[in-house]
Amino acid sequence: MDFGLSQDQRMLRDAVSRCLADHCPLDHVRECADRDSTFSDKVLHALHALGIAGMLVPEAYGGLGMTLLDAAVVAEQLAYAVAPVPFLASHVLAPIALSEAGSAAQKARWLPKITSGAARIGVAIAETIEARDGAGVASTAGKLNGTALFCLDFEGADAYIVADAGGRLHLVDAKAPGLETIALTTIDRTRSVGELRFEGTGAEPLIDDGGVTTARLRDAGRVILAADSLGAGQAMIEKSVEYAGQREQFGRLIGSFQAVKHMCAEMAARHEPCRSLVWYAAHAFDAMPQEAALVACHAKSHTGEVHRFVARTSTEVHGGMGFTDLLGLHYWFKRIGFDRQVLGGPETVRAEAAALQGWTKAA
Amino acid sequence: MDLEYGPEYDAFRHELRAFIDAHRHLAPPSADRAARPSPASVAWQKLLIAHGYAARTIPKEYGGYGAEPDILKSRIIAEEFSRAGVPGGLANQGISMFVPTLLELGTEEQKRRWIAPTLKGEVVWCQGYSEPGAGSDLANLKTSARVEQGEFVINGQKIWTSTAKQADMIFCLVRTEADAPKHSGISYLIFSMDTPGIEVRPLKTMTGHAEFNETFFTDVRVPVDQIVGQRGQGWFVANATLGHERGMLGDPDALENRLQALITLMREERIGQDRAIDNPLLRDRLVALQAEVAAMKYNGMRILSNSLRGEPGGMAKLIVKLQSCELAHQISALAIDALGELGILYHHSPRERDRGAWQWNYMFQLGLIIGGGTAQIQKNIIAERGLDMPREPKVAKIPDAGQKSTGMARQKQGAD
Numbered sequence: 207m208d209f210g211l212s213q214d215q216r217m218l219r220d221a222v223s224r225c226l227a228d229h230c231p232l233d234h235v236r237e238c239a240d241r242d243s244t245f246s247d248k249v250l251h252a253l254h255a256l257g258i259a260g261m262l263v264p265e266a267y268g269g270l271g272m273t274l275l276d277a278a279v280v281a282e283q284l285a286y287a288v289a290p291v292p293f294l295a296s297h298v299l300a301p302i303a304l305s306e307a308g309s310a311a312q313k314a315r316w317l318p319k320i321t322s323g324a325a326r327i328g329v330a331i332a333e334t335i336e337a338r339d340g341a342g343v344a345s346t347a348g349k350l351n352g353t354a355l356f357c358l359d360f361e362g363a364d365a366y367i368v369a370d371a372g373g374r375l376h377l378v379d380a381k382a383p384g385l386e387t388i389a390l391t392t393i394d395r396t397r398s399v400g401e402l403r404f405e406g407t408g409a410e411p412l413i414d415d416g417g418v419t420t421a422r423l424r425d426a427g428r429v430i431l432a433a434d435s436l437g438a439g440q441a442m443i444e445k446s447v448e449y450a451g452q453r454e455q456f457g458r459l460i461g462s463f464q465a466v467k468h469m470c471a472e473m474a475a476r477h478e479p480c481r482s483l484v485w486y487a488a489h490a491f492d493a494m495p496q497e498a499a500l501v502a503c504h505a506k507s508h509t510g511e512v513h514r515f516v517a518r519t520s521t522e523v524h525g526g527m528g529f530t531d532l533l534g535l536h537y538w539f540k541r542i543g544f545d546r547q548v549l550g551g552p553e554t555v556r557a558e559a560a561a562l563q564g565w566t567k568a569a
Numbered sequence: 570m571d572l573e574y575g576p577e578y579d580a581f582r583h584e585l586r587a588f589i590d591a592h593r594h595l596a597p598p599s600a601d602r603a604a605r606p607s608p609a610s611v612a613w614q615k616l617l618i619a620h621g622y623a624a625r626t627i628p629k630e631y632g633g634y635g636a637e638p639d640i641l642k643s644r645i646i647a648e649e650f651s652r653a654g655v656p657g658g659l660a661n662q663g664i665s666m667f668v669p670t671l672l673e674l675g676t677e678e679q680k681r682r683w684i685a686p687t688l689k690g691e692v693v694w695c696q697g698y699s700e701p702g703a704g705s706d707l708a709n710l711k712t713s714a715r716v717e718q719g720e721f722v723i724n725g726q727k728i729w730t731s732t733a734k735q736a737d738m739i740f741c742l743v744r745t746e747a748d749a750p751k752h753s754g755i756s757y758l759i760f761s762m763d764t765p766g767i768e769v770r771p772l773k774t775m776t777g778h779a780e781f782n783e784t785f786f787t788d789v790r791v792p793v794d795q796i797v798g799q800r801g802q803g804w805f806v807a808n809a810t811l812g813h814e815r816g817m818l819g820d821p822d823a824l825e826n827r828l829q830a831l832i833t834l835m836r837e838e839r840i841g842q843d844r845a846i847d848n849p850l851l852r853d854r855l856v857a858l859q860a861e862v863a864a865m866k867y868n869g870m871r872i873l874s875n876s877l878r879g880e881p882g883g884m885a886k887l888i889v890k891l892q893s894c895e896l897a898h899q900i901s902a903l904a905i906d907a908l909g910e911l912g913i914l915y916h917h918s919p920r921e922r923d924r925g926a927w928q929w930n931y932m933f934q935l936g937l938i939i940g941g942g943t944a945q946i947q948k949n950i951i952a953e954r955g956l957d958m959p960r961e962p963k964v965a966k967i968p969d970a971g972q973k974s975t976g977m978a979r980q981k982q983g984a985d
């Protein structure tokens with residue numbers, strides 16, 4: 207038994223970390239956040255140079271054929287740097303959907319382009335978890351009708367993978383007639399979501415597997431969001447400790463007050479087990495399918511709770527400074543807020559976890 | 570204990586409801602959070618004062634309504650405005666913090682000059698307390714004022730000055746006695762924000778707005794009589810204001826309003842076919858918060874009763890800021906959770922709810938957990954003053970910067 211990252215995974219982590227330290231300083235994040243299109247081509251290109259674009263694309267299509275645990279390692283680093291780049295849908299969920307449920311033609315058409323960074327695909331599966339504002343997509347005879355909210359990695363996508371009401375996935379070209387796209391803005395300016403409205407829009411279905419792949423996307427998405435939350439939480443804890451070691455009040459470093467030390471220690475104590483949980487959940491997705499859904503739920507809901515606590519506590523350690531834009535602490539705060547709500551908030555996800563174990567009374 | 574709402578109170582409530590029904594078309598929108606009240610807000614405020622629904626117990630000669638304090642009537646006023654979804658009297662730093670301070674410690678002339686226009690919302694105040702080096706340790710403030718030809722000449726910098734950009738006036742702590750011990754060298758001055766030598770630079774906050782500012786003073790000249798209390802007694806005056814600030818930040822009626830808004834939201838918002846409030850988990854959290862808000866509301870009535878009997882607020886009062894600010898934050902947190910993915914929409918997004926108020930509140934109320942004395946400082950006060958626990962020993966050692974960071978360096982990003 208060996209619980210931990212492999213040598214290769216550590217190298218991957220360090221490479222991504224260095225790349226982001228070089229190409230994605232906070233000033234750049236600010237610059238991107240202040241303009242209309244949030245994604246940074248510069249950072250994306252640098253990441254693509256490391257092979258990130260095709261990391262989950264099978265080798266047969268030019269990709270690296272890596273695992274979700276590898277992707278989780280990258281996600282953590284992206285959040286640590288609050289990198290304004292598409293990843294969750296475009297680099298993780300879309301390659302998984304296509305390689306697990308795409309037709310030969312769909313794979314041949316899209317996977318090589320994903321690998322080269324020439325195409326990006328957004329993913330919209332929110333309604334398979336819970337429908338808001340009456341959203342939902344119906345498919346009949348190759349046409350889609352209805353609305354999908356919270357399409358992930360929305361901005362600049364060339365196509366979208368959309369789940370219909372029966373949980374079947376469809377591939378829709380971004381320029382398809384009868385498709386209207388509306389950008390949504392969230393607290394988190396480093397990621398992009400949008401709304402897709404279909405009116406008799408032509409779409410290509412992926413394989414009909416009774417919703418199996420859609421469920422896989424939910425699991426993978428939750429693990430990656432949990433890993434993201436982990437990276438953002440890590441950054442906030444480090445910043446708190448650093449600030450507490452510099453700021454003086456009452457003639458002392460504030461870090462010498464037990465109240466402040468305990469805030470930091472509690473963040474660390476609650477945060478640290480999350481790392482193991484996320485790694486385990488990612489590995490389960492890769493290698494232990496019977497457990498994957500449940501631990502994905504645990505990872506998502508638990509990091510959602512822990513990092514909400516970390517986000518507010520870290521802000522408190524920084525005092526008024528934490529509330530301002532001056533240190534940019536809020537970029538991580540908001541990243542954590544996004545991670546918590548997307549693909550099911552803690553209550554929703556825990557209810558699913560209970561149902562998975564047969565703990566809910568049939569309605 | 571006597572909480573009987575007798576016939577007099579029924580009549581009062583009846584009158585108030587009739588007033589609200591007859592005038593609600595004049596009320597400004599509830600979500601109006603502008604630092605400078607709009608003309609509609611000022612007109613509304615004047616109407617409320619004239620009828621005794623705002624500034625109720627402030628003496629008539631200072632522009633209030635001049636009624637005897639009556640807890641049940643205050644309760645009824647808060648309840649009815651909240652129920653009607655119509656904004657009640659204004660609350661801002663001038664009305665809620667400065668006016669009560671002046672009533673306690675101001676000169677007759679100061680009261681006559683400043684209270685009435687402040688109550689009406691015509692004069693907006695800001696609070697110049699914090700400095701870059703003086704936050705929790707407020708008494709460490711360095712902004713100085715020397716006396717020259719009958720004037721204070723002020724130099725220095727304040728930070729986190731809420732609404733300084735919109736304010737007409739500032740109540741400001743400055744060090745007038747350079748050689749006196751920390752706490753006894755401070756004075757509490759009041760002056761116009763138009764005085765030459767004041768520069769206000771907005772500071773953007775996590776909400777994306779600039780709710781507060783840096784305020785710089787360069788040879789700002791203020792007549793020596795624009796002082797509340799005596800020279801060197803500013804710390805005492807400042808603490809009176811801080812007490813009122815904590816009361817304002819802990820206002821149970823504001824909590825009640827947020828809770829009502831949350832209940833409305835959860836009854837209207839749909840998750841699939843069901844209302845959010847049908848979800849047993851979210852509903853349980855809602856009811857738990859409702860109980861806590863109720864506790865704070867009755868705690869507020871008890872504090873008021875005590876003060877009318879001339880008794881100190883005691884523990885009931887000491888905990889108000891800490892508990893209420895946390896509770897307000899939790900109310901917004903539940904709203905965000907009940908909204909699911911919609912809960913993160915902001916910046917005027919399509920489908921955003923209540924103009925982004927829940928996210929704004931979630932962040933701003935975290936700011937208020939920090940402002941007005943941080944949660945940690947509140948806990949120190951509760952322990953030391955409320956529970957009489959021993960004070961923390963003073964250790965004024967600051968390790969030299971060169972040494973200290975080694976241990977942590979590769980803890981960063983640590984684990985494999």
Ligand SMILES: Cc1cc2nc3c(=O)[nH]c(=O)nc-3n(C[C@H](O)[C@H](O)[C@H](O)COP(=O)(O)OP(=O)(O)OC[C@H]3O[C@@H](n4cnc5c(N)ncnc54)[C@H](O)[C@@H]3O)c2cc1C
Pocket residue numbers: 453454455456460463464465466522523524525526527529695696697698699700701703704705706728729730731732781933936937939940941942943944945946949
């Ligand atoms: C939204 C908002 C509005 C504000 N409005 C105003 C305003 O209008 N006017 C004004 O003058 N100021 C205002 N402030 C400033 C506010 O009063 C200060 O931010 C607050 O007192 C904390 O000071 P600080 O920011 O310097 O934090 P610090 O004092 O540096 O605190 C940093 C951390 O150290 C902890 N700490 C410090 N000392 C101790 C101790 N002895 N024991 C345990 N823990 C300790 C704190 O709890 C905090 O977690 C506002 C602040 C906010 C956030």
